[in-house]
Amino acid sequence: MTRRPRNPYERERKFAPVDLTAVEASGTFTGYASIFGKADLGGDLVEPGAFARSLAARGVGGVKMLFQHDPAEPIGVWEDLVEDDIGLLARGRLMPEVARAREVLSLMRAGALDGLSIGFRTVTGRTDPKTGIRRLSEIDLWEVSVVTFPMLPEARVETVKRSPWARNTSGADSRTVAAKIRRATALVRG
Numbered sequence: 001m002t003r004r005p006r007n008p009y010e011r012e013r014k015f016a017p018v019d020l021t022a023v024e025a026s027g028t029f030t031g032y033a034s035i036f037g038k039a040d041l042g043g044d045l046v047e048p049g050a051f052a053r054s055l056a057a058r059g060v061g062g063v064k065m066l067f068q069h070d071p072a073e074p075i076g077v078w079e080d081l082v083e084d085d086i087g088l089l090a091r092g093r094l095m096p097e098v099a100r101a102r103e104v105l106s107l108m109r110a111g112a113l114d115g116l117s118i119g120f121r122t123v124t125g126r127t128d129p130k131t132g133i134r135r136l137s138e139i140d141l142w143e144v145s146v147v148t149f150p151m152l153p154e155a156r157v158e159t160v161k162r163s164p165w166a167r168n169t170s171g172a173d174s175r176t177v178a179a180k181i182r183r184a185t186a187l188v189r190g
Contacts, residue, residue, distance in 0.1 A: 027076060027094030027105050031157030033116045033144045035087040039133050040151040044125075047137045051083050053123075054141045064143040065092050067100055069119055071143075075101040078144065090116065090144055104146055114157055115150035119143040 039045045055063075060081050067073040075098055080091040094101040107113035123138035146157075 027096055027101060028079075028091070029094070029108065029157050030089065030091045030159050031116055032086060032154075033081075033088045033090045033118050035152060035154045036085075038152060038154055041153075042151050043132055044134045044136055044151075046087070046139065047135055048085075049083065050136050050139045051081070051088055051141055054120075054139060055081055055083075058141065063141055065094075066119070066143050066145040067104060068147055069117065069143070069145045073100055074098075075104055075146065081141075081144070088118070088141075088144075092144075108146075108157065113146060113148060115147040116157060117145045117147040117150050119145060 034046050034051075036046055036048045036050075060078050063078050063081055064071075064074055065076040065078055067075045076092050076094040078090060078092045080089075082089050094105050096102060096105075104113060118139075119142045121140040121142065122134075122136055123140050125134050125136040125138075127134045
């Protein structure tokens with residue numbers, strides 16, 4: 001199979017899944033956007049250190065959080081992007097003021113949306129002529145998206161945190177809040 005030459009300014013999209021059942025009401029979640037040493041369904045394998053130069057130059061604030069790689073759909077911010085022994089660990093926060101982010105959070109909690117995907121430009125890579133696997137040793141990371149169908153099945157959202165104001169099925173939290181409101185109202189009335 002022959003690959004067409006790539007435009008050096010063309011963004012590549014690679015998908016990696018996420019399990020968002022632990023997403024907080026605040027919209028904070030963590031997961032792996034990329035796993036080192038695993039070939040994705042498109043035949044790309046990211047090597048350790050591939051993101052280092054891009055993250056140092058761009059910073060976490062320069063990497064966008066999108067929905068389905070759509071630049072018209074930013075849904076939050078990445079608070080931390082770090083390479084560890086496993087891959088690119090991402091910690092982000094969905095913005096509750098954005099309608100699509102609220103939808104994404106709801107779908108994450110239900111387990112219906114659990115994929116992560118990286119949007120990047122290859123800086124340095126080589127293709128093994130026998131296997132066809134392209135080993136990426138340096139990547140210019142532009143964005144990490146929450147997606148439905150990731151290319152790298154092992155890359156998943158691992159936790160989604162709950163807000164202290166999230167509904168508790170026991171009702172204990174809402175009773176506590178209601179009691180505090182009654183006490184505050186009594187104090188105001190004097």
